[in-house]
Amino acid sequence: MLRHKLSTPDLSEVELRQALMRLGGGWLTGDAALAAIVLWSSGQFDTNAIAAVLTVREDAVCRTLAMARDGARADFLADVAEIGGSIPDAVVHHNPMATFASRGCPVGCWFCIVPKLEGKTFTLIPDFPVRPVLCDNNLSALPAEFQDHIIGRYRAAGVPLMDANSGFEPRTFDDEVFARWSTINVGPWRFAYDDQAERPFVERVMHMLRDVPSRKKRVYVLVGNEPMAACIERVREVIAWGGEPHVQPYMKLNALERKPHVRFDWSEQSLRDLARWSNRYLYKYTDFEGYQRSAKTSRPGERSADLFDQVPA
Numbered sequence: 001m002l003r004h005k006l007s008t009p010d011l012s013e014v015e016l017r018q019a020l021m022r023l024g025g026g027w028l029t030g031d032a033a034l035a036a037i038v039l040w041s042s043g044q045f046d047t048n049a050i051a052a053v054l055t056v057r058e059d060a061v062c063r064t065l066a067m068a069r070d071g072a073r074a075d076f077l078a079d080v081a082e083i084g085g086s087i088p089d090a091v092v093h094h095n096p097m098a099t100f101a102s103r104g105c106p107v108g109c110w111f112c113i114v115p116k117l118e119g120k121t122f123t124l125i126p127d128f129p130v131r132p133v134l135c136d137n138n139l140s141a142l143p144a145e146f147q148d149h150i151i152g153r154y155r156a157a158g159v160p161l162m163d164a165n166s167g168f169e170p171r172t173f174d175d176e177v178f179a180r181w182s183t184i185n186v187g188p189w190r191f192a193y194d195d196q197a198e199r200p201f202v203e204r205v206m207h208m209l210r211d212v213p214s215r216k217k218r219v220y221v222l223v224g225n226e227p228m229a230a231c232i233e234r235v236r237e238v239i240a241w242g243g244e245p246h247v248q249p250y251m252k253l254n255a256l257e258r259k260p261h262v263r264f265d266w267s268e269q270s271l272r273d274l275a276r277w278s279n280r281y282l283y284k285y286t287d288f289e290g291y292q293r294s295a296k297t298s299r300p301g302e303r304s305a306d307l308f309d310q311v312p313a
C-alpha cells in the first residue's frame, strides 16, 4: 500500500500542481513530478533511485523536490497515494555497475545538494553490494575504519574499483587515505576545487599524485561562484599541476531552468565558453583568451549543449 508524508507545507495542492505544470527544461512536470514527490516523501528512495524508476535525469528530480520542499502542503497528495516499504539498493536500476556504501556528507558546502537531500551526517551501509562504480559523496571524510571496511569488501569480493565517481575531498585526502585506496582503485582520482580557499589542499593533493598520469587526475572545478579571474586561475592551476579540469558552472539549487547562475563579472556565454574549453580539452590547443575570441565567430547556439558536459559525479 502506498503512503506518503510531505513535511513542508505552504502551497495549496492546486497551486503546486499549477506550478509543476509550468515547469519545463530541467524539471519534471505533471504526473512525473507528482510521482517524484511521493517517492521522495516516503523516505525510502534517494534521488538516484527516483530518477531510475521514472527514467528521468537525477538533476531534474532534485530540482522538482527542491521546489516542492519550498512549497508543498503537508497533506498534499493525501488523496493520491499511500507509500510504504522500501527498495534497497535502488541505484542498481539506474546503473547496474554502481553502488553506494554511504550517503550524506558532513561538510555542508553551500552550493551542494547532497547535505540537503541526504543529510549532514553520514549514513553508513556496511552490507552494500560490491560493484565497480562507487558513488559515495565523500570517501576520504568517512571514518577510517569504514573506509577499511569498504576496501576489505572489494578485496574479498575480487571486484575492481573502476571508478570512485564522486571522489575524495582535498582537505581530508592525506597520505594515509591515498595509500589505503591505492590498493583497489584502478580508476581516476577525482577531486573538487571549488574555491580559492581550497588552493593549498588541492595543490598538496596534486603533489601527492605527481606520479599519476594526467588522465587519471580529474578535478571538478566549480566556476561562477567567484569572479572570472579567480575561477579561471583555478582551472589553469589544475592544468599546471598536471591534472585534467572538469568545469562545472554554478547553478542555484532551486533553479527553475537548467542554466548557470550568473554572478560577478561572468555572463552565461563566458561560463559556457570556459566549460567547453576545459571539458573538451581545448586548452591543449589554445589558451582561453584565444578561444573566447574565436568563439565569437562560431555559429549561434553551437556551444550550448555541452555547458554541463557530464562526467560521473
Ligand code: SF4
Residues within 6 Å of the ligand: 105, 106, 107, 108, 109, 112, 113, 114, 115, 137, 138, 169
Ligand atoms: S561538495 Fe562534496 S564535500 Fe561539499 S557538501 Fe557536497 S559532497 Fe560534501
